[in-house]
Amino acid sequence: MKALGIPFADRIEPFLKPVNWEEFRAFSPSGQVPVLLDGDRTIWDSLGITLYLAERHKGVWPKDEAARAFAMCAVTEMHGGFSALRNQCPMNVGVRVEQEGQDAALTKDVARIRELFEEGLERFGGPWLGGPDFTAVDAFFAPVAYRVRTFGLDVGKGQAWVDHVIAHPAMQEWEQAALAETWREQSHEAEIGAAGRITEDFRQ
Structure with a gap:
């Protein structure tokens, strides 16, 4: 998103123990990061985020x-x-x-x-x-x-x-x-x- 100039606010959630599933479930359905919060939508998983962005922004995939x-x-x-x-x-x-x-x-x-x-x-x-x-x-x-x-x-x-x-x-x-x-x-x-x-x- 930074490379393509897609604006977003970054929020860091530290890994404070080996498994952070319960804490991360507060904002991520999978209990994992990354997760993208877009209005009332929660987009989780790196591939899910990529596919979501590709439908809304140019340049996510190569032109050729x-x-x-x-x-x-x-x-x-x-x-x-x-x-x-x-x-x-x-x-x-x-x-x-x-x-x-x-x-x-x-x-x-x-x-x-x-x-x-x-x-x-x-x-x-x-x-x-x-x-x-x-x-x-x-x-x-x-x-x-x-x-x-x-x-x-x-x-x-x-x-x-x-x-x-x-x-x-x-x-x-x-x-x-x-x-x-x-x-x-x-x-x-x-x-x-x-x-x-x-x-x-x-x-x-």
Whole structure:
């Protein structure tokens, strides 16, 4: 929404314990974030929000039909897959982690991520995954870009996109806000510690 200039007010709800379902149910039917509150409507789940926005705003999907088809497939694949990447490379923008190695499941996920990144860039000319403009497919893989950086994952020529998206002003704003957070949720800290050896920590 920031990349497309769609106005909204951001509200942060900290994860204060491993499961925040009961607290988050006060504003989200699924008990999870993100959730978009639009007047008297509650739009939950990242994919649901994306589809809702696409009906109301231009630019959510690529203009080119082939790029749009690719973007939609890549978004749904990200939304429902890559469990090894999610579980073994926890999202944390503030640290750098050295892993001892990758098991077969993580190796498969990273190879598929690399394949998607390279296909998007090569087929549609970059600098974004669906062509010249930032769209939903870039937003859905934005957290992956930070995972690539945090864990030093090899995504081949897709690294050009990783560097480009992390440099985006909205991403930089997101990262700086994360680094400034002072709360810590211990189960998330344990997850990042179990993922490998923390070599750098840039958080407050």
